[in-house]
Amino acid sequence: xxxxxxxxxxxxxxxxxxxxxxxxxxxxxxxxxxxxxxxxxxxxxxxxxxxxxxxxxxxxxxxxxxxxxxxxxxxxxxxxxxxxxxxxxxxxxxxxxxxxxxxxxxxxxxxxxxxxxxxxxxxxxxxxxxxxxxxxxxxxxxxxxxxxxxxxxxxxxxxxxxxxxxxxxxxxxxxxxxxxxxxxxxxxxxxxxxxxxxxxxxxxxxxxxxxxxxxxxxxxxxxxxxxxxxxxxxxxxxxxxxxxxxxxxxxxxx
Amino acid sequence: xxxxxxxxxxxxxxxxxxxxxxxxxxxxxxxxxxxxxxxxxxxxxxxxxxxxxxxxxxxxxxxxxxxxxxxxxxxxxxxxxxxxxxxxxxxxxx
Numbered sequence: 001x002x003x004x005x006x007x008x009x010x011x012x013x014x015x016x017x018x019x020x021x022x023x024x025x026x027x028x029x030x031x032x033x034x035x036x037x038x039x040x041x042x043x044x045x046x047x048x049x050x051x052x053x054x055x056x057x058x059x060x061x062x063x064x065x066x067x068x069x070x071x072x073x074x075x076x077x078x079x080x081x082x083x084x085x086x087x088x089x090x091x092x093x094x095x096x097x098x099x100x101x102x103x104x105x106x107x108x109x110x111x112x113x114x115x116x117x118x119x120x121x122x123x124x125x126x127x128x129x130x131x132x133x134x135x136x137x138x139x140x141x142x143x144x145x146x147x148x149x150x151x152x153x154x155x156x157x158x159x160x161x162x163x164x165x166x167x168x169x170x171x172x173x174x175x176x177x178x179x180x181x182x183x184x185x186x187x188x189x190x191x192x193x194x195x196x197x198x199x200x201x202x203x204x205x206x207x208x209x210x211x212x213x214x215x216x217x218x219x220x221x222x223x224x225x226x227x228x229x230x231x232x233x234x235x236x237x238x239x240x241x242x243x244x245x246x247x248x249x250x251x252x253x254x
Numbered sequence: 255x256x257x258x259x260x261x262x263x264x265x266x267x268x269x270x271x272x273x274x275x276x277x278x279x280x281x282x283x284x285x286x287x288x289x290x291x292x293x294x295x296x297x298x299x300x301x302x303x304x305x306x307x308x309x310x311x312x313x314x315x316x317x318x319x320x321x322x323x324x325x326x327x328x329x330x331x332x333x334x335x336x337x338x339x340x341x342x343x344x345x346x347x348x
Contacts, residue, residue: 052296055288058270078332080267080290105294105330132267132292132333149294176260254288 005094007213007224008039015047015073018089020241022157023076024233025093030151033232036094038216038224040209043084047071048172051079051146055254061174070172074251075157077146079133082159083169086194088208090116091157092216100220101154109133109147111219112156116143119215120160123207125198133158140193160208163196257346267291267333273346280311280347287339292332301327311347316340 010021018041028034046068050059052075059081060072070083092112094101102108113129120127120137127143130136135143145158166189175181195203213224229237244250255277261269267290274284285303293299305323309315320336323329 051290053288053293053299054290055270055286058288076296078290078292078296105292105332146292148296254286 003220003222005036005038005216005220005222005224006034007226008037008229009209009226010039010041010229012042012044014045015043015049015071015084016241016245017237018043018047019049019073019075019245020237020239021229021233022091022093022155023240023244024229024236025091026150026153026155027236028230028233029093029095030153034230036098036222037092038213039091039093040212041089041091042087042205043071043089045069045071046083046085047073048081048083049073049075050081052076052148053078053254054081056252059174061172064172068168068172072251073245074253075146076150077148077155077157079144079146081173082144083164083173084159085165085168086161086163086196088160088162088205088212089157090160090212091155093153093155096149096152096154105147105149106131108154109145109156112147112154113143113145113158115216115219116145116158116160116212117215118218119208119212122211122214123195123199123203125195137193137198140191142193142195142198160212161192161194162203162205162208163194164192166192259342259345261338261342261345263291263334263338266335266338269334269338269342271342271346273343275311275347282306282309282311282343285343287342289334291334293334294330294332298327298329302329306343311344313340313344316343 025037117127127135127137133145134141143160147156170185257273259271269289272286285306309319317340320339324336
């Protein structure tokens with residue numbers, strides 16, 4: 001019989017709530033309370049997430065964020081700053097001991113990104129994994145991914161860009177050198193793509209979610225059954241949101 | 255004395271280091287290691303910053319301190335190596 005995992009459609013949340021939910025799933029799974037889980041979600045308002053090791057003030061134009069109503073949050077995963085607007089964000093939580101998950105972290109990035117690549121293929125898009133943590137279509141980035149491991153549990157989350165406003169993105173992200181900002185923006189426009197650009201037909205969030213669901217099912221040879229967060233996860237998530245992800249001491253810690 | 259560096263790791267990530275050091279003796283008084291790299295477990299970077307306090311800014315001493323920390327604590331870096339950290343710190347005082 002095929003192994004059954006859980007699928008969560010948690011809809012749209014703030015940055016702090018989104019990061020709190022991912023962490024709550026990680027904790028609940030590490031306690032053995034919930035099955036391996038794939039989650040699809042979105043961000044409202046638009047938000048920047050920064051990597052665990054990044055400096056908030058070095059990466060984010062906070063003044064501009066306040067003016068545009070763009071939210072910000074520090075992730076528990078490493079990696080770079082991401083501007084979340086028109087995208088599908090996924091997360092997967094699964095035990096480090098699961099037979100499908102390589103012990104080696106780099107290899108496990110490849111395996112999990114393989115689910116995204118299969119998902120994109122279901123939308124007739126050919127993509128490739130580009131180590132360390134990107135997926136490319138026609139040589140351009142369409143997906144960025146970041147993984148952490150805690151309590152013997154893997155959490156990987158990532159984004160599938162549906163459309164991108166590079167000018168807006170760079171108005172809220174800081175660049176190391178203002179003098180080369182224009183060049184940097186044109187470089188990023190060259191290096192980043194989106195479903196909007198590569199799909200012949202208009203593709204909705206639901207289309208992408210359906211394609212990715214199948215992608216995860218194919219990659220891990222499981223069935224994804226839609227369900228909701230447990231009460232324990234909701235309580236954990238509320239606590240993490242209140243005591244961690246919406247607190248300056250966390251977001252400004254570097 | 256303060257020093258900063260932004261170091262693009264060859265085939266890796268961007269390392270940004272803020273260093274506070276004693277100018278005459280060249281000893282680390284404070285260090286913050288930031289960037290878009292990955293390190294497992296994540297909080298090991300904070301412990302590494304503590305382990306580097308009062309370390310002389312000498313290439314071989316830094317390399318030994320970082321390498322020993324990484325192997326004793328079982329730290330895994332992605333997009334970064336112990337050698338990159340050593341070179342990144344040294345660039346702060348160039």
